[in-house]
Amino acid sequence: MGRILVIIAIVVVAVWLLRRALAGPRQGEVARKPAVEGDLVSCARCGVHLPRAEARAAGERLFCSDEHARLGPGRAAD
Ligand SMILES: [Zn+2]
Numbered sequence: 001m002g003r004i005l006v007i008i009a010i011v012v013v014a015v016w017l018l019r020r021a022l023a024g025p026r027q028g029e030v031a032r033k034p035a036v037e038g039d040l041v042s043c044a045r046c047g048v049h050l051p052r053a054e055a056r057a058a059g060e061r062l063f064c065s066d067e068h069a070r071l072g073p074g075r076a077a078d
Pocket residue numbers: 043044045046047048063064065068
Protein backbone atom coordinates (compact mmCIF):
# COMPACT_ATOMS: atom_id res chain seq x y z
CA MET A 1 0.00 0.00 0.00
CA GLY A 2 2.81 2.37 0.87
CA ARG A 3 4.52 1.68 -2.45
CA ILE A 4 1.51 2.86 -4.42
CA LEU A 5 1.53 6.20 -2.57
CA VAL A 6 5.25 6.61 -3.27
CA ILE A 7 4.72 5.89 -6.97
CA ILE A 8 1.82 8.37 -7.13
CA ALA A 9 3.95 11.00 -5.42
CA ILE A 10 6.81 10.43 -7.89
CA VAL A 11 4.41 10.70 -10.86
CA VAL A 12 2.89 13.93 -9.51
CA VAL A 13 6.33 15.48 -8.97
CA ALA A 14 7.50 14.32 -12.42
CA VAL A 15 4.46 15.87 -14.14
CA TRP A 16 4.91 19.10 -12.16
CA LEU A 17 8.59 19.34 -13.12
CA LEU A 18 7.76 18.61 -16.77
CA ARG A 19 5.07 21.30 -16.93
CA ARG A 20 7.37 23.76 -15.19
CA ALA A 21 10.17 23.04 -17.67
CA LEU A 22 7.82 23.52 -20.65
CA ALA A 23 6.45 26.82 -19.31
CA GLY A 24 9.91 28.01 -18.26
CA PRO A 25 10.49 31.32 -20.12
CA ARG A 26 7.00 32.68 -19.36
CA GLN A 27 7.15 32.39 -15.59
CA GLY A 28 8.12 35.93 -14.59
CA GLU A 29 6.09 37.63 -17.33
CA VAL A 30 2.71 36.67 -15.90
CA ALA A 31 3.57 37.75 -12.37
CA ARG A 32 5.02 41.13 -13.33
CA LYS A 33 2.58 42.70 -15.80
CA PRO A 34 -0.53 43.15 -13.62
CA ALA A 35 1.48 44.82 -10.87
CA VAL A 36 2.67 47.57 -13.21
CA GLU A 37 -0.52 48.16 -15.22
CA GLY A 38 -2.99 47.80 -12.37
CA ASP A 39 -1.21 50.05 -9.90
CA LEU A 40 -3.22 53.28 -9.97
CA VAL A 41 -2.43 56.25 -7.75
CA SER A 42 -4.34 59.47 -7.20
CA CYS A 43 -3.00 62.99 -7.51
CA ALA A 44 -2.58 64.65 -4.11
CA ARG A 45 -3.72 67.97 -5.67
CA CYS A 46 -6.75 67.20 -7.85
CA GLY A 47 -7.40 63.54 -7.03
CA VAL A 48 -7.27 62.26 -10.62
CA HIS A 49 -6.24 58.62 -10.96
CA LEU A 50 -3.30 57.64 -13.13
CA PRO A 51 -0.79 54.79 -13.46
CA ARG A 52 2.04 54.99 -10.96
CA ALA A 53 4.57 55.01 -13.83
CA GLU A 54 3.13 58.34 -15.11
CA ALA A 55 2.85 60.03 -11.72
CA ARG A 56 5.27 62.71 -10.50
CA ALA A 57 6.59 62.23 -7.00
CA ALA A 58 7.22 65.15 -4.68
CA GLY A 59 8.25 64.09 -1.22
CA GLU A 60 5.96 61.27 -0.17
CA ARG A 61 3.06 62.42 -2.36
CA LEU A 62 2.22 61.71 -5.99
CA PHE A 63 0.83 64.16 -8.55
CA CYS A 64 -0.66 63.94 -12.05
CA SER A 65 1.53 66.67 -13.58
CA ASP A 66 4.62 68.76 -12.95
CA GLU A 67 2.42 71.77 -12.23
CA HIS A 68 0.48 70.01 -9.51
CA ALA A 69 3.75 68.69 -8.06
CA ARG A 70 4.96 72.31 -7.90
CA LEU A 71 1.72 73.56 -6.34
CA GLY A 72 1.78 70.78 -3.77
CA PRO A 73 -1.18 69.08 -2.08
CA GLY A 74 -4.19 71.32 -1.86
CA ARG A 75 -7.92 71.13 -1.40
CA ALA A 76 -9.89 69.57 -4.23
CA ALA A 77 -12.32 72.50 -4.13
CA ASP A 78 -9.52 75.06 -4.33
ZN1 LIG B 1 -3.45 66.76 -10.31
